[in-house]
Each structure stands twice: as structure tokens, then as C-alpha cells.
Amino acid sequence: MTDRKPYSSPELQSLPGGPLSRPPLDCRRPEPISKIAGHDVRDLVERFGSPVYVIDDEKMRAQYRRMIGAFRASWPDTFIGTSVKTNYLSCMVATMREEGAWGEVVSGFEYRLCRDLGIPGNEIIFNGPWKTDDDIRTAFAEGAVVNLDGDDELERVIAIANDMGKEVGVGLRLNMQLNYPPWDKFGFKLENDHALEAARIIAREPNLRLDGLHMHVGTYLPDPALYGRAMSQVVSLALRLERELDAEMKYLDLGGGYATRNTLHDTMLPGEAQSATPEAYAEAVTRPLRQAVSQFKGSPRLFIEPGRILVDESASIITTVRAVKHMAGGQKAALLDAGVHILPTAYWYDHEIRPVEDRGATMENYRMVGPLCMQIDVIRKEINLPALSRDDLLVIENVGAYNFSQSIQFIYMRPAYVMAHANGVDVVRLPEEDDYVRSQERLPSHLINDETRNSVLVRDVT
Ligand SMILES: Cc1ncc(COP(=O)(O)O)c(C=O)c1O
Structure with missing residues (x-):
């Protein structure tokens, strides 16, 4: 008899990095960066503190x-509605406006922000799954493009238009099966004729007029072919509505979602290698329109609503290394003063981070963590950089999209x-x-006592 080992079930062990993980993005040495928009990084920190968020106006x-040049080259009547929620710092919206953009908004707040910056209502596109009655009335009164999101909103809009006693134009937001997971929280479904039925209802209403169709395919979509497929279906439906319902499509709106050079976690290729150019997106979006141009009653205007592709690469965060530590597994961690409260896109991107000093070619592997007292405050799980020490400055690039508008005051101030x-x-x-955070608070009277009497909150109330 041979000695046999008793059977034990096999164990799965993960290999470091995992078999399918992308090779480190940072095999190349990240180039040191000493200036942003021609201004010395050290001077910027000296003047404005660290961290500081820097927007490059010219970029x-x-x-x-x-972007607008690429689209107008193949469909001259194209307008950009800049996606306000992508970065609603007023300077961003005002800059886009100076360049000729309309505003694309998804709330009354964003609508009023555009109006405050001088954008007339009839150059605002109003989307979103929930618009208040008051906001819809204002948008109609001022001639905004209003894209409807669902049956309940259509019902409310019929009542509002009848109450206003005048004909108003609306668009229908569509959803269709193009990718997985489907972007199906919004709009009227194309495949089961839900959108067609909504258009028929509008055609029967004395005070409503169907002016256009809207489709936002999703967000961060590097493949232009997806836009081509979406536009083909939008065009087919638009032509059918013109034929069957005596409508005239004044516009087709293909939304945003155009990818940037940022790299999503767990993708095989870095973002810069897979995201398409504005020219490639323009070709994909406009080709179905050009092919059908002679079949339209008029010539529909094309709206696009880019967000991230317009602003992502124009902003950086300068941050300071506040400490260098070793973690339990031996990996080094650099503790930065910029955390996920001002950089929420770190939850889904591996942001590019560059040193300011040139510290040579020898690289070390770091986890980049933020200053919040939270384990999840991780800016980069892993990055190779020349050796870091306390007080070193770093620049986190391509942070213009969704970081300000989704930032929160948490533990540290913005x-x-x-x-x-x-x-x-x-x-x-x-x-x-501190006042900024506490200014909306009030201390209820039962908590006012000898200890709290001098609090700013009490002085505020009395
Ligand atoms: C309707 C609509 N348009 C435009 C955008 C901008 O998208 P992105 O920043 O991905 O271009 C969004 C964002 O989700 C959106 O919901």
C-alpha cells in the first residue's frame, strides 16, 4: 500500500495583482509638473494654500x-448645451457661455444659475427625471427646451400647458437597449412603442407640440459606435413621427457621456488609450443624420450635452504629502491633504498624479490616502512614484468633472x-x-443653558 495523503478540497489563492488586472499604469515615470497654465505650482500653494483646485481657463x-468644431464640421447646425451638473462652479458655466454654449440643466437650481449668468431661457435645455411644476412653468414661459422624462411628467405638463392657455413645445427623452447595464431610469422606452404612444398623446393635446427627441446614452462611453447606433434609432423614430403624426422635428438631442483620458478602476487599458476623439464622436453621431437629411420635413438642429469631455482635463488639484507611513502589509502610504470629500471621482478613477519636484527615476510603490478619519479615504490604491517625503507637492490631474458638484464638506472644509x-x-x-458649515444651524431652546449661551448659534437666533 502506498501512503496516500487524505483528500482535502483545493484552495483558491489570489495571485498578487490578480490574473486579469491591468499592468501598473505607472511603469512610465510620471513627468514632474512645475507649472499649471503658466503659473508656478509652488506659488499657487503659497498664495491659496494646500490643497487647492486649479482650473486652466485656456485649456x-x-x-x-x-468639440463644437468637430460637430459643426459635419452638422453645421449643432449647439452644445453644457452639462451644468458636471461642474456648476459659475466660472465654468460662464466660460462655456462666452464660447457660445447653451446651458443643459436638470433642476431649478441649475436653471436659475444659468439665468443668473445671463443665459436666456430659450437657450437652456431642461432635462431630468423630476422637475417641479413651478420650474416647468418658468421654463415654458421663457421658451426653454423641455425634455419630458415619463408618463407622470407628461400628465402634469398637459395640465400646466392648459392652465397657461398657450401652446408649448416639448421633447421626449428616449431610452433604448444599447449597452449593459441599460441606462433605463430615464425617458420613454423605444422598443415597446412607449415613446410612440407618448408622442401620439402629445399630438392630440391642443396646447402641446412635439418639437424634438432626446437621448442620453450613458456616461463615460469610450466607443463612438454606440452613439452611431443610438442616433440611427433616434432618426428612425423622428422620421416616423413626422410621417405619422404631422409633427416636425425641430431638434434631436444626443446628450453627453463622451469619455475622457481618465482611467476607470479595473479596466485593462488606460483611459488615454481607449477614449475616442471629439472628431470620432462627431462622425458617429452625425452620420445617421446626414444619411437621412433629405427625408426630414425641415432640418433638425443637433444638440449635444457634453459634460466631462469639456471640463475634466482642465482642472487639477495641488495637494501636499502630510505624512509617509507603512501599512500592515508593508506597502508605503502617502497621506495627502486632499481626500475623497473633494475628489469623489477617486471612487471610480485611478487618477493621474504627478510630482512637482524631479526626484529622479527610482520608483516606489505607494497607496495614496486622504486626510479623512475614514478607511475608505483612498485616492489611489496603488501608484508608482519617485520616493516621497513629508511636504512634497503633488498634482492630481483631470479632476474637472463631477468633483466640485459632488464634493462634500466632511471633517475638512473645502x-x-x-x-x-x-x-x-x-x-x-x-x-x-467653520461659519460656512454652521451658518444654517440653530440651537433649540431646550439646549440653551449656561454652557451654550455664548454659542454663535444662540446669538444668531436672538
Ligand atoms: C441628460 C444628461 N446630459 C448630459 C450629461 C453629461 O454627461 P457626461 O458628463 O458624461 O458627458 C448627463 C450626465 O449624466 C446627463 O444626465
Whole structure:
């Protein structure tokens, strides 16, 4: 008899990095960066503190011009509705406006922000799954493009239009099966004729007019072919509505979602290698329109609503290494003063981070963590950088989209936001102070006692 080992079930062990993980993005040495928009990084920190969020005005304008240029080259009647929620710092919206953009909004707050910056109502596109009656009335009164999201909203809009006693134009937001997971929280479904039925209802209403169709395919979509497929279906439905319902499509709106060079966690390729150019997106979106041009009653205007592709690459955060530590597994961690409260996109991107000092070619592996007293405050799970020490400055690039509008005050205040341009640097949002956080609070009377009597909150109330 041979000695046999008793059977034990096999164990799965993960290999470091995992068999399917992408090779480290940072095999190349990240180039040191000493200036942003021509301004010295160290000077910016000296003037505005660390961390500081820096917007490069010229870079943003150049990207806008490239995007609109690419689309107008193949469909001259194209307008950009800049997606306000992507970054609703007023300076961003005002810059886009100076370049010729309309505003694309999804709430009354964003609508009023655009109006406050001088954008007329009839150059605002109003989307979103929930719009209040008051906001819808204002939008109709001022001639905004209003895209409806569902049956209940259509019902409310019929009542509002009848109450206003005048004909108003509306668009229908569509959803269709294009990708997985489907982007199906919004709009009227195309495949089961839900959208067609909604259009028929509008055609029967004396005070409603169907002016256009809207489709937002999803967000961060590197493949232009997806846009081509979406546009083909939008065009087919638009032509059918013109034929069957005596409608005339004044516009087709293909939303946003155009990807940037940022890299999503767990993707095989870095973002810069897989995201398409504005020209490739323009070709994909406009081709179905050009092919059908002679079949339309008029010539529909094309709206696009880019967000991230316009603003992502124009902003950076300068941050300081506040400590270098070793974690339990031996990996080094650099503790930065910028956390996920001002950089929420770190939850889904591996942001590019560059040193300011040139510290040579020897690289070390770091986890980049933020200053919040939370284990989840991780800016990069892993990155190779030349050796870091306390007080080193770093620049986190491509942070213009969704970081300000989704930032929160949590543990630390939000820092200064500045805009750098050829003539200088302007503060566009002051750093928050304690008062900012507490100003909306009130101390209820049963908590006012000898200890709390002198609190600013009590003085506020009395
Ligand atoms: C209706 C609509 N348009 C435009 C955008 C902008 O998207 P992105 O920033 O991905 O271009 C969004 C964002 O989700 C959206 O919901």
C-alpha cells in the first residue's frame, strides 16, 4: 500500500495583482509638473494654500472649441448645451457661455444659475427625471427646451400647458437597449412603442407640440459606435413621427457621456488609450443624420450635452504629502491633504498624479490616502512614484468633472478653487470656514443653558 495523503478540497489563492488586472499604469515615470497654465505650482500653494483646485481657463476653452468644431464640421447646425451638473462652479458655466454654449440643466437650481449668468431661457435645455411644476412653468414661459422624462411628467405638463392657455413645445427623452447595464431610469422606452404612444398623446393635446427627441446614452462611453447606433434609432423614430403624426422635428438631442483620458478602476487599458476623439464622436453621431437629411420635413438642429469631455482635463488639484507611513502589509502610504470629500471621482478613477519636484527615476510603490478619519479615504490604491517625503507637492490631474458638484464638506472644509489664465489667477470659490458649515444651524431652546449661551448659534437666533 502506498501512503496516500487524505483528500482535502483545493484552495483558491489570489495571485498578487490578480490574473486579469491591468499592468501598473505607472511603469512610465510620471513627468514632474512645475507649472499649471503658466503659473508656478509652488506659488499657487503659497498664495491659496494646500490643497487647492486649479482650473486652466485656456485649456477648457480649447476643448470646447475642438468639440463644437468637430460637430459643426459635419452638422453645421449643432449647439452644445453644457452639462451644468458636471461642474456648476459659475466660472465654468460662464466660460462655456462666452464660447457660445447653451446651458443643459436638470433642476431649478441649475436653471436659475444659468439665468443668473445671463443665459436666456430659450437657450437652456431642461432635462431630468423630476422637475417641479413651478420650474416647468418658468421654463415654458421663457421658451426653454423641455425634455419630458415619463408618463407622470407628461400628465402634469398637459395640465400646466392648459392652465397657461398657450401652446408649448416639448421633447421626449428616449431610452433604448444599447449597452449593459441599460441606462433605463430615464425617458420613454423605444422598443415597446412607449415613446410612440407618448408622442401620439402629445399630438392630440391642443396646447402641446412635439418639437424634438432626446437621448442620453450613458456616461463615460469610450466607443463612438454606440452613439452611431443610438442616433440611427433616434432618426428612425423622428422620421416616423413626422410621417405619422404631422409633427416636425425641430431638434434631436444626443446628450453627453463622451469619455475622457481618465482611467476607470479595473479596466485593462488606460483611459488615454481607449477614449475616442471629439472628431470620432462627431462622425458617429452625425452620420445617421446626414444619411437621412433629405427625408426630414425641415432640418433638425443637433444638440449635444457634453459634460466631462469639456471640463475634466482642465482642472487639477495641488495637494501636499502630510505624512509617509507603512501599512500592515508593508506597502508605503502617502497621506495627502486632499481626500475623497473633494475628489469623489477617486471612487471610480485611478487618477493621474504627478510630482512637482524631479526626484529622479527610482520608483516606489505607494497607496495614496486622504486626510479623512475614514478607511475608505483612498485616492489611489496603488501608484508608482519617485520616493516621497513629508511636504512634497503633488498634482492630481483631470479632476474637472463631477468633483466640485459632488464634493462634500466632511471633517475638512473645502479649499480654495481658483482659475488660472494668461493675465493671472482669480479665486472663484473662497475656502470654506467653520461659519460656512454652521451658518444654517440653530440651537433649540431646550439646549440653551449656561454652557451654550455664548454659542454663535444662540446669538444668531436672538
Ligand atoms: C441628460 C444628461 N446630459 C448630459 C450629461 C453629461 O454627461 P457626461 O458628463 O458624461 O458627458 C448627463 C450626465 O449624466 C446627463 O444626465
